[in-house]
Amino acid sequence: MILVFCELQNGKIRKASLEALSEARRLAGEARVGALFVGASCAGAEDAAKFGADLILKAEAPVLGAYSSDLFATVVADAVKARGASVLLGAATPMGKDLLPRVAAKLGAGYAAEVTGLSMHGNKLQALRPVYAAKAFATVDFSSEVQIASTRPNVFAVTECSKAGTAEALPAPTADFKAIVKEILAKSGGKQDLTEAEVIVSGGRGMKEGANFQLLEDLAEAIGGVVGASRAAVDAGWGIPHNMQVGQTGKVVSPTLYIACGISGAIQHVAGMSGSKVIVAINKDPEAPIFKLANYGIVGDLFEVVPELTKAAKALGITK
Amino acid sequence: MKILVALKQVPDTETKIKVGAEGRSLDPADVKWITSPYDEYALEEGLRLKESKGAEVTAVSVGPEKAKDVLRNALALGADAAVLLKSNETGDPLAVAKTLAIFAEGKGFDLLLFGNKGFGADNGAVGAMVAELLGLAQANLVTKLELEEGRFRAEREGDGGTEVVEGSLPAVITAQRGLNEPRYAGLKGIMAAKKKTIEELEGTAVAATLTVSALTLPPTRPEGxxxxxxxxxxxxxxxxxxxxxxxxx
Structure with a gap:
């Protein structure tokens, strides 16, 4: 059996979780797939049946309303043991990346992070994963009994596949934890995380100052994207926070569309975005290395081109 | 207070990646080796706690002989002791975590600091795994850390904003950029570090749970x-x- 740790957001299964679930269904073949939910409320979990879950496991308890690495790890590891699952998948979201290594250590299981490809050979899992900030890819063979991988968002397809989705409640855990999330400060206002965004509009040194990022916000809003930045822009002291940084020392992203504005294409930045499906570069320097990577290049002044793009996108009524 | 800081030696982040002849690992020719950038924030935090609250800082690295460079640098920056757990790279984060946990067990560390991930392998797993193996609290991707009376309060980059994690000590904290601004080693520190000893121990052999069977370069994108x-x-x-x-x- 393959278990998938799934996350709910506002009563809906997170897209990155659906990707992991769809991939689990594909890998399992005739074997069973279980979707595992953990929280104060698991309302919305039933939808997992539409994406291939034979079984929907719900760990529902008030104490699970706030995230605790160690408590959640206990709940997930217990479910893996109780069901005799040989594979556990989850999306490489902030929670997934925090939780799954801990579960792996609990179970003595091999763990591969942010995989971009998976296959089963008999009962052994093989994973492909980016290393050196996606400048290379490693093929990883598991030898442990339980095998755990986190899937990189936006890489695996979401595929509908109706299954029974029999719901089962898991025993409530004891409220015994060593650390817990007490509060959330500086909420990002429901903005999508860069690693899960399908469209990213990014700015670099060519933006000249922080206030000019408004131009990118406008374009992102018009085409349904999220704004990112290069390290040069973050380090320039323009007030661009580090959590917006795309690159080797920031976030590694793989959107369907990446629009690089005023970004030269330093190796440090490229490492973070070269996995994008389609890349657009807007730069006034025709020799900028970013053009070597871009599917579509515009040699021009971003302060003219970006507003034109926003205007045209609005006129066409394009929204992702 | 006793603090353990785990450091990993990695290729410089500007390294052009070439695959070795056996097709499974990085070709080490022309590679410049550095301390993994996130580990520098971990070490700096340990040193700042030493200065503000008084602590004994031990730097540890799992790796080959040449990883002593990273430890020598940690001594130059102000670590009190340095230990090399000799081991060959396997690509298995759990094997590294077990080696570290076996070393740390019973030594009374109040705080175990890691980078949030080692550049290169990019697993972001060893800190959390050590926390689990030792039965400790964890907070990952931490940008602010406060300690008091056997407890910690950490701000971390979480889902949809900054999360505040509170827990008991001892704990594992993994550092994110923003936690602090790492210092540079001064001449005095470098000279003093030359006189200090780096303890070398054979890393405990642990069975690997996975192996890297191939390393390949991504396909080049056609010019647009x-x-x-x-x-x-x-x-x-x-x-x-x-x-x-x-x-x-």
Whole structure:
């Protein structure tokens, strides 16, 4: 059996979780797939049946309303043991990346992070994963009994596949934890995380100052994207926070569309975005290395081109 | 207070990656080796706690003989002791975590600091695994850390904002950029470090749970097309192509 740790957001299964679930269904073949939910409320979990879950496991308890690495790890590891699952998948979201290594250590299981490809050979899992900030890819063979991988968002397809989705409640855990999330400060206002965004509009040194990022916000809003930045822009002291940084020392992203504005294409930045499906570069320097990577290049002044793009996108009524 | 800081030696982040002849690992020729950048924040935090609250800082690394450079640097920056757990790279984060946990067990560390991930392997797993193996609290991707009376309060980059994690000590904390600004080693520190000993221990052999069977380079992207005309013409041509040719809008 393959278990998938799934996350709910506002009563809906997170897209990155659906990707992991769809991939689990594909890998399992005739074997069973279980979707595992953990929280104060698991309302919305039933939808997992539409994406291939034979079984929907719900760990529902008030104490699970706030995230605790160690408590959640206990709940997930217990479910893996109780069901005799040989594979556990989850999306490489902030929670997934925090939780799954801990579960792996609990179970003595091999763990591969942010995989971009998976296959089963008999009962052994093989994973492909980016290393050196996606400048290379490693093929990883598991030898442990339980095998755990986190899937990189936006890489695996979401595929509908109706299954029974029999719901089962898991025993409530004891409220015994060593650390817990007490509060959330500086909420990002429901903005999508860069690693899960399908469209990213990014700015670099060519933006000249922080206030000019408004131009990118406008374009992102018009085409349904999220704004990112290069390290040069973050380090320039323009007030661009580090959590917006795309690159080797920031976030590694793989959107369907990446629009690089005023970004030269330093190796440090490229490492973070070269996995994008389609890349657009807007730069006034025709020799900028970013053009070597871009599917579509515009040699021009971003302060003219970006507003034109926003205007045209609005006129066409394009929204992702 | 006793603090353990785990450091990993990694290729410089600007390294052009070449695959070795056996096809499974990085070709080490021409590679410049550095301390993994996130580990520098971990070490700096340990040193700041030593200065503000008084602590004994031990730097540890799992790796080959040459990883002693990273430990020598930690001593130059102000670590009190340095230990090399000799081991060959396997690509298995759990094996590294077990080696570290076996070393740390029973030594009374109040705080175990890690980078949030080691550059290169990019697993972001060892800190959390050590926390589990030792039965400790964890907070990952931490940008602010406060300690008091056997407890910690950490701000971390979480989902949809900054999360505040509170827990009991001893704990594992993994550092994110923003936690602090790492110092540089001064001449005095470098000279003093030369006189200090780096303890070398054979890392406990642990069974690997996974192995890297191949390392490959990503396919190069074909060169794209440049769009002509003035800004308005370029903008409208681009949107057309994104919608009709690339089908991404």
């Amino acid at each position: 097309r440049k769009l002509d005309g003035d800004a308005a013409a370029q903008a409208s041509a681009l949107l057309g192509l994104l919608r009709d040719e690339a089908k991404v809008l």
